[in-house]
Amino acid sequence: MASSTPYTVRWGIMATGWIAEMFSKDLLTNPATRDVHDVRHEIVAVASSSAKERADEFITKIDGPSTAKTYGSYHELVADPDVDIVYIATPHSHHFQNAMLALEAGKNVLCEKALTVTASQARKLVDKAREKNLFFMEAVWTRYFPISIKVRELLASGAIGNVYRAVADLSFNNDAPEGKVTFKDSHRMVNIDLAGGALLDLGIYSLTWVFQALYHVQPEKKKESPKVAAAINKYHTGADETTSIIVQFPKHRSQGVALTSLRIGTDVDGHNSGGPAIRIQGSGGEIQVMGPAYRPLQYKVIKKDGGGQVEVVDCPIPKDPTRDWGHGMFWEADECARCLRDGKKESETLPWSESIVIMEVMEEALRQGGVEYPELIATDVFDAQSSLNTGKR
Ligand SMILES: NC(=O)c1ccc[n+]([C@@H]2O[C@H](COP(=O)([O-])OP(=O)(O)OC[C@H]3O[C@@H](n4cnc5c(N)ncnc54)[C@H](OP(=O)(O)O)[C@@H]3O)[C@@H](O)[C@H]2O)c1
Structure with missing residues (x-):
């Protein structure tokens, strides 16, 4: 029998840029305004790679909960035991190192698009999620509209x-x-x-x-x-x-x-x-x-x-009248919540295999067009102390 208490997911937000703001504001909207009653979302932590103050400012900007913890490093975020899932909102150059950091720390991950820079990086993240028995999804929000x-x-x-x-x-x-x-x-x-x-x-x-x-x-x-x-x-x-x-x-x-x-x-x-x-x-x-x-x-x-x-x-796209907000990213968040609740490791709407095939297509197109990215961001070797993980710019 279905429970009447919504399943709650506790989010950790990695990065404080533009899309992190859009997504986080959507997390804070009332699910009932989109006729969702089985899941709900909480922001329990935010991390900026540059400074804790940036994470503090972010919470103020999104009118987020005062109880949310704020960190000046991504390492601290992924070590937080209260975080169920990490949303990665860094530039895609950083996704492989950042997502691997979170998966290695035992966190479920929703990672912004493009999932990675290369198909090999995407395959390695999927392998890690499988090995660690964690939920992992590319944040192609449009698919959940x-x-x-x-x-x-x-x-x-x-x-x-x-x-x-x-x-x-x-x-x-x-x-x-x-x-x-x-x-x-x-x-x-x-x-x-x-x-x-x-x-x-x-x-x-x-x-x-x-x-x-x-x-x-x-x-x-x-x-x-x-x-x-x-x-x-x-x-x-x-x-x-x-x-x-x-x-x-x-x-x-x-x-x-x-x-x-x-x-x-x-x-x-x-x-x-x-x-x-x-x-x-x-x-x-x-x-x-x-x-x-x-x-x-x-x-x-x-x-x-x-x-x-x-x-x-x-x-x-429905708006939460109380917050006067609704961008459309909440539907992908709801999908993550349902997958976590149901013990699913990947979303049927965007399975791991499909993210990988799309990365292969993009990689091949870029190869044909002669676009090359630097080794620092194209490597598929994880380095927890990589400058992409430690915030050095
Ligand atoms: N789903 C969508 O509709 C959508 C829309 C726009 C973008 N995106 C995706 O989201 C990702 C971020 O895009 P965005 O527009 O939010 O970018 P942005 O405004 O530049 O924010 C990126 C954030 O990443 C962190 N970061 C860490 N290392 C960085 C570095 N070396 N340079 C710049 N930023 C660094 C910074 O936060 P801290 O300093 O706090 O760590 C920064 O605020 C991209 O992968 C993009 O494709 C998705």
């Missing part, structure tokens, strides 16, 4: 027949004069030392939709890793600025096109005047998802024999 669940259900039910193609774009409109983009060269979006570039930060969402449409729905026994062809234009820092990837699943007769760019935008004018960010095309019709690909709020179903009818479905 009701809109994503609905689109996957429609595809699985044959709403548009056999799915043969998916085209997805997430591009950010950061063009600037003289061949530059609007980010400073030191910013993590273009800084090669922080695994900068469009693909690992944005293109992963285009791949997420391509994979949700063409790979995730493949029956387990018929899973097919794709062939990859990529074109990359590099920025002067060495990071990728515009990347286009074709993934081909020959046995399933399907192809996906994943596009990303820092220079041009999916949303042309900032008012969503452009077309859909995602088009999923099947023998019986098409599903369109209106962007941005990471936080879509509407989809359309167009049937081949629909006589021009278009079904338009809005999927708004």
